[in-house]
Amino acid sequence: MTGFLDISFLTVQVLSALRLAAFLFLISSGLTLIFGVLNILNFAHGALYMLGAYFMFWVTSQVTGPGGFFLAMAMAPLGVALIGMILEMGLLRRIYIQEEIYQLLLTYALVLIIDDLAKIVFGAEYKSIPKPAFLEGAITLFGGTVPTYTILVVVIAPTVAALLWYLLYRTKTGKVIRATSSDREMADALGINMKALFTLVFAFGAVLAGFGGALAGPARTVFPGVGTEVIIECFVVVVIGGLGNLWGALVGSLLIGALETVGIIVFPEFEMGLIYLLMVAVLVVRPWGLFGKPLKIKALSEKNLSFESQEISPVHFSSRPWLWVIPVVLLLIFPAFAGRFYQYLLTQIFVAALMAVAFNLLLGTTGLLSFGQAAFFGVGAYTVGLLLTKTGTGTMPALGLSLFTSAVAASVIGFFCVRLTGVHFAMLTLAFGQLIFAIAFKWYGFTGGDNGIQGIPVREIPLAGLGLLDIGSTKSMYYFVLVVAGLAVAFLRRVRSSPFGATLKAIRENGQRASYLGINVTLYQWTAFVIAGTFTGLAGGLFALMERSISPEIIHWTKSADPVLMTIIGGIYTFVGPAVGAVVLIVLNSYIVAWTEYWALVLGMVLLLLVLLLPGGVIGFVNEKARDYLTRSGWIRRWLFSKSATS
Amino acid sequence: MAFLEVRDIVKSFGGLRALQDVSLSVEKGEIRAIIGPNGAGKSTLFNVMTGLLSPDSGEVRFDGERISGIPPYRVIRKGIGRSFQITNIFPRMSVFENVQVALFSHHRENRSALTLARNFREVTDEVLAVLGLVGLADKFDSSASVLSHGDQKRLEIAITLACRPRLLMLDEPTAGMSRFESRETIALLQKISREQGLTLVFTEHDMDIVFGISEKITVLQQGMVIADGEPAEIKANPEVRKAYLGEEIAE
Ligand SMILES: Nc1ncnc2c1ncn2[C@@H]1O[C@H](COP(=O)(O)OP(=O)(O)OP(=O)(O)O)[C@@H](O)[C@H]1O
Ligand SMILES: [Mg+2]
Numbered sequence: 001m002t003g004f005l006d007i008s009f010l011t012v013q014v015l016s017a018l019r020l021a022a023f024l025f026l027i028s029s030g031l032t033l034i035f036g037v038l039n040i041l042n043f044a045h046g047a048l049y050m051l052g053a054y055f056m057f058w059v060t061s062q063v064t065g066p067g068g069f070f071l072a073m074a075m076a077p078l079g080v081a082l083i084g085m086i087l088e089m090g091l092l093r094r095i096y097i098q099e100e101i102y103q104l105l106l107t108y109a110l111v112l113i114i115d116d117l118a119k120i121v122f123g124a125e126y127k128s129i130p131k132p133a134f135l136e137g138a139i140t141l142f143g144g145t146v147p148t149y150t151i152l153v154v155v156i157a158p159t160v161a162a163l164l165w166y167l168l169y170r171t172k173t174g175k176v177i178r179a180t181s182s183d184r185e186m187a188d189a190l191g192i193n194m195k196a197l198f199t200l201v202f203a204f205g206a207v208l209a210g211f212g213g214a215l216a217g218p219a220r221t222v223f224p225g226v227g228t229e230v231i232i233e234c235f236v237v238v239v240i241g242g243l244g245n246l247w248g249a250l251v252g253s254l255l256i257g258a259l260e261t262v263g264i265i266v267f268p269e270f271e272m273g274l275i276y277l278l279m280v281a282v283l284v285v286r287p288w289g290l291f292g293k294p295l296k297i298k299a300l301s302e303k304n305l306s307f308e309s310q311e312i313s314p315v316h317f318s319s320r321p322w323l324w325v326i327p328v329v330l331l332l333i334f335p336a337f338a339g340r341f342y343q344y345l346l347t348q349i350f351v352a353a354l355m356a357v358a359f360n361l362l363l364g365t366t367g368l369l370s371f372g373q374a375a376f377f378g379v380g381a382y383t384v385g386l387l388l389t390k391t392g393t394g395t396m397p398a399l400g401l402s403l404f405t406s407a408v409a410a411s412v413i414g415f416f417c418v419r420l421t422g423v424h425f426a427m428l429t430l431a432f433g434q435l436i437f438a439i440a441f442k443w444y445g446f447t448g449g450d451n452g453i454q455g456i457p458v459r460e461i462p463l464a465g466l467g468l469l470d471i472g473s474t475k476s477m478y479y480f481v482l483v484v485a486g487l488a489v490a491f492l493r494r495v496r497s498s499p500f501g502a503t504l505k506a507i508r509e510n511g512q513r514a515s516y517l518g519i520n521v522t523l524y525q526w527t528a529f530v531i532a533g534t535f536t537g538l539a540g541g542l543f544a545l546m547e548r549s550i551s552p553e554i555i556h557w558t559k560s561a562d563p564v565l566m567t568i569i570g571g572i573y574t575f576v577g578p579a580v581g582a583v584v585l586i587v588l589n590s591y592i593v594a595w596t597e598y599w600a601l602v603l604g605m606v607l608l609l610l611v612l613l614l615p616g617g618v619i620g621f622v623n624e625k626a627r628d629y630l631t632r633s634g635w636i637r638r639w640l641f642s643k644s645a646t647s
Numbered sequence: 648m649a650f651l652e653v654r655d656i657v658k659s660f661g662g663l664r665a666l667q668d669v670s671l672s673v674e675k676g677e678i679r680a681i682i683g684p685n686g687a688g689k690s691t692l693f694n695v696m697t698g699l700l701s702p703d704s705g706e707v708r709f710d711g712e713r714i715s716g717i718p719p720y721r722v723i724r725k726g727i728g729r730s731f732q733i734t735n736i737f738p739r740m741s742v743f744e745n746v747q748v749a750l751f752s753h754h755r756e757n758r759s760a761l762t763l764a765r766n767f768r769e770v771t772d773e774v775l776a777v778l779g780l781v782g783l784a785d786k787f788d789s790s791a792s793v794l795s796h797g798d799q800k801r802l803e804i805a806i807t808l809a810c811r812p813r814l815l816m817l818d819e820p821t822a823g824m825s826r827f828e829s830r831e832t833i834a835l836l837q838k839i840s841r842e843q844g845l846t847l848v849f850t851e852h853d854m855d856i857v858f859g860i861s862e863k864i865t866v867l868q869q870g871m872v873i874a875d876g877e878p879a880e881i882k883a884n885p886e887v888r889k890a891y892l893g894e895e896i897a898e
Contacts, residue, residue: 499751499767500760506748509737516697516735517752517810518723524757573739631788 008143021257022157028234030208036181036244043107046231047114052213053222066132080210088202112604119224242292273438279431356578358535359563367508372433376533378555380540385453406537414529437555452551571617650675656705683867698722728812738792749809817849
């Protein structure tokens with residue numbers, strides 16, 4: 001470790017940390033500005049960064065030489081700003097009144113679409129952007145060799161920060177923007193044209209992202225999907241600094257830049273996990289980030305209340321069990337008519353549906369958007385995988401233990417997360433999820449690292465005195481998963497229709513009022529978190545049995561997006577919605593992948609249309625119609641009175 | 648000691664002293680109005696008394712127990728019900744469910760996760776009874792968010808009453824209601840508190856209502872109690888007259 005005392009070594013490291021921080025700051029300052037004013041956590045911000053880099057690539061390939069380079073550097077932010085304006089005016093503007101989840105989802109859909117469009121236009125390969133000769137070399141500073149380009153970046157970023165400060169603190173528009181981000185009603189009262197302001201701020205955020213991309217492009221490379229890597233890092237930065245706070249973004253960028261640089265030297269094994277560890281640590285101590293303030297709870301008048309009729313409420317549920325018998329019988333006789341491919345497809349759907357239904361106990365019922373469900377899926381899957389490969393544990397005990405381990409993980413993680421709400425809750429669950437991902441990915445000795453676990457033996461299940469049940473074949477696995485997942489879903493259904501479920505729903509609707517009924521809100525949220533995590537773990541356990549091999553990918557945050565998508569497709573305020581969403585997503589996936597390589601584009605379009613046209617999801621729409629009909633025909637009224645003890 | 652004792656409460660927001668040494672005591676079964684001009688600190692006092700805010704100093708005692716500084720859900724469990732100035736209900740739940748969930752909480756049945764809510768028939772009956780009381784029985788199956796403002800206010804009262812509080816604290820229960828609706832609501836509250844022996848503490852801007860039903864009145868101004876006593880004393884108090892200069896009390 002004498003290296004640390006060496007000044008040339010230090011110079012090189014400090015500059016590389018600063019360079020990283022500079023890139024992070026350019027991108028996350030736009031992200032945090034947009035959040036501050038529009039209250040939208042823009043997933044597509046990373047995609048805008050990518051577009052900036054591609055603009056840079058395209059312009060420099062058309063106009064060569066230093067002139068082309070600087071022209072590109074100027075054009076890229078403007079091009080991205082234009083795209084940003086189109087997106088804001090054409091799409092985002094339509095959903096400001098919706099709940100957070102729809103805004104997140106719309107920007108997520110944009111990521112999928114923009115990434116695939118980039119693939120179509122520029123190809124899937126990594127592109128490097130040429131630098132003019134005078135920026136190509138390196139200079140020697142205190143004995144260390146530093147690329148000239150790094151010096152450029154490290155000089156430009158503070159300049160941009162100073163400019164930003166000037167614009168926000170010294171110009172009239174800047175003052176208006178700051179006023180809006182701290183007090184929307186006040187700005188409203190001042191008669192500020194909010195529509196124009198929102199567009200302006202979004203475009204300005206896009207300029208910063210585009211410029212970040214243009215500046216980073218020549219230093220890194222650009223490829224479709226690079227935005228997804230960048231955006232998660234920026235989320236970490238702005239959440240640590242405090243959402244909506246510019247100085248927070250600056251401090252967060254410096255912290256992450258330093259941590260990653262030190263991490264690579266000191267803990268090369270766990271560098272990726274470190275930033276999530278930092279994020280978790282900061283949020284546990286300061287839930288709203290270093291410089292952040294608690295977000296104002298939306299007043300009821302600010303909420304979109306149009307979905308009330310989509311949830312045929314528990315008291316309104318039909319008590320006709322035969323309605324459930326039909327699908328159950330169909331599923332039971334299905335393997336008689338369908339081949340192994342379809343049996344396997346349905347088994348996948350059962351597992352995904354269980355995960356989604358469990359997830360929706362949090363989102364749809366309790367109103368908590370967890371973005372880290374993959375962690376519990378992974379804990380369950382690894383529990384089963386490790387027990388079966390490394391010990392002689394039976395299949396059922398292993399599955400039972402997966403319930404236990406995921407419950408433990410969910411209780412611990414939930415303890416910290418339920419103190420937060422909204423986007424902060426989502427970000428903390430994301431951080432915990434990524435932390436677990438990093439552990440599974442790097443701990444070769446225990447989890448097999450990025451190789452995962454292969455060849456998981458699925459042992460026969462002893463049936464007390466009735467011999468052994470072999471679930472090795474596709475068909476028997478189909479039945480096994482159907483029964484286990486089916487029972488779990490039935491359990492969750494009951495929970496949701498119980499007084500406990502009604503309490504969760506009340507918490508979703510109005511936590512403050514719920515606490516004024518004598519309800520310990522955080523305790524109930526925590527319990528819901530544990531139940532959801534436990535059943536997600538069971539889904540993971542089933543997944544390990546079904547696939548017989550697992551890899552850390554199943555814990556990655558993109559996997560946490562799956563249940564979110566399924567829930568939105570099917571209907572957030574319905575019970576079966578997420579399961580229907582699982583069917584739609586998996587069937588679409590397996591067919592569209594065979595038909596085009598642009599699966600993400602198709603999915604993105606589907607999500608976009610859904611968010612804009614059918615925000616209650618497929619089942620939400622059906623329920624709304626059904627409830628209208630039942631109300632009009634007076635059926636609900638009669639039915640309820642028939643349930644009263646006195647009648 | 649009185650049923651409800653508020654002692655020397657101080658609460659500041661930054662530099663603003665919203666409550667300065669506020670003390671008052673309410674006897675069991677009393678109907679008490681807390682009045683004062685806008686921004687006097689009435690809602691802040693309610694928030695301190697029900698645990699939404701912790702006082703900087705001072706304490707609140709209810710039935711002999713200290714209740715200041717503990718979270719609202721525990722204050723409520725001691726037998727206090729509170730409604731809010733700005734309507735506070737569960738918007739995307741039916742009127743029925745709004746009251747049902749309050750009753751589940753009151754009976755501590757909201758922990759049962761494996762019995763269907765609709766099988767709690769006594770609760771169903773109780774819900775319908777409470778809704779009947781406030782005149783919302785017909786609307787039980789409509790969504791709370793589509794009710795008229797007056798009905799939403801009534802629903803909030805129903806939710807609050809469902810928990811069978813011994814002390815009812817209503818922050819402007821008639822805000823935004825028509826004159827006719829206000830009278831009706833107040834008559835109802837008076838009737839319920841008489842019948843059930845409830846203690847009622849409320850804030851209200853309509854002086855006819857205040858002097859019509861309250862047994863004692865506390866007047867707040869700029870965070871301080873400037874008068875406390877029977878309606879007749881309050882009416883005669885010169886400071887109160889000054890505070891309400893030009894308003895209806897100066898008739
Ligand atoms: N959370 C808060 N943060 C900062 N200031 C607050 C807060 N709540 C109330 N205030 C201030 O405290 C003072 C008292 O407000 P409060 O709402 O208690 O008045 P009020 O008597 O209920 O008025 P009204 O009749 O308008 O309801 C006001 O000046 C208000 O602006
Ligand atoms: Mg008030």
